Amino acid sequence: MTRDEIEAKLNEFLVELFEVDEALITPDALLAEDLDLDSIDAVDLIVNFQDLIGKKVHADDFKSVRTVNDVVDQIHNVVTKG
Incomplete structure (x- = not known):
């Protein structure tokens, strides 16, 4: 997934799941x-x-996440780790 795809999916999750x-x-x-x-x-x-994404995302990786962009960065890191 590209950063743009991750960002689009995050926006979709925020709107659909959390009514943002x-x-x-x-x-x-x-x-x-x-x-x-x-x-x-x-x-x-x-x-x-x-x-x-079919990969484990560790909660520890999200401890420093504060913004939408931080989420995109962390998910992109998980996706690109191979």
Whole structure:
């Protein structure tokens, strides 16, 4: 998956699974403060990406994730690790 594909899928997940207003989703949007996601939502997001990419995503990799762009970066790293 490319970064653009990951970003598009993330936007889709945020809107469909967490009912986030699409207008609020920007690369710099903060997951907790701007998009109102909590830690349980973050786990759900990780699980959905694991199902999509077929690779294990470690929760530890997401401890420093704060923004939409951070999520895209971490998922892209998992995808490109081979």
